[in-house]
Ligand SMILES: Nc1ncnc2c1ncn2[C@@H]1O[C@H](COP(=O)(O)OP(=O)(O)OP(=O)(O)O)[C@@H](O)[C@H]1O
C-alpha cells in the first residue's frame with residue numbers, strides 16, 4: 001500500500017483527491033481486516049491450545065494484563081483509576097487467564113473513555129467468590145447481555161468505540177475451558193461488571 005502511494009506521488013500527474021480518498025479507504029479497511037484476522041486466529045488458538053493447569057495467583061496476572069494501560073496517552077493516565085483488591089489463587093493456565101483480564105480490562109478502559117475519573121475495580125466478591133471487573137462507563141442494555149459472548153456481537157458503533165467483537169468470545173472460551181462460568185451486569189449510562197468463576201479444582205471442558 002505504501003509502495004503504491006509512493007509510486008503515485010512520483011508520477012508527474014497532479015495529486016487526485018478522489019484517488020487518495022479511495023486509497024485511504026482501502027488502507028483503513030485492510031487494517032481492520034488485519035485486526036479481525038488476528039482476533040480470529042487468537043480465538044481459534046485459545047480453543048485448541050493445550051492447557052497447562054497450575055496453581056496461579058491472579059494478582060500478578062492482573063498486574064501483567066494492566067501493562068496494556070501503558071499504551072494510554074499521558075493525559076489519560078491520571079484519568080483512569082484502577083484498583084486491584086485481594087485476588088485468590090486458582091488452578092489455571094496463566095497465559096490464557098492473562099488474556100481474560102487484558103480483554104476485560106481493555107473493554108473497561110475503552111467503554112469508560114468519556115469518564116473522569118474512569119473507575120475500574122478488579123476483585124473477588126465475598127458472597128460467592130466470583131471474580132469481577134467493574135467499570136463506570138457507558139454500559140449497555142441488558143436485553144443483549146447473552147449475545148456479547150459470541151463472536152462479532154457489538155452493541156456500540158465502531159465510529160464511537162473501535163473493535164472487532166472478538167474479545168469477549170475469547171474470554172468466554174477460556175473461562176469455559178477452565179470449567180468456569182461468566183456473566184455480566186450492566187446499567188446504561190452507569191457502568192458494567194463482568195463476573196466469572198474459576199473452580200479451584202478445574203476440569204477442562206472441550207468447548
Ligand atoms: N465494559 C463494557 N462496557 C460496555 N459495553 C461493553 C463492555 N464490554 C463489552 N461491551 C460490549 O460488548 C461488545 C463485545 O465486546 P468485545 O470485547 O467482544 O468486542 P470489542 O471490544 O468491540 O472488540 P475487540 O475486543 O475484538 O477489540 C462491545 O462491542 C460492547 O458493545
Ligand SMILES: [Mg+2]
Pocket residue numbers: 103106107163166167168
Ligand atoms: Mg473488547
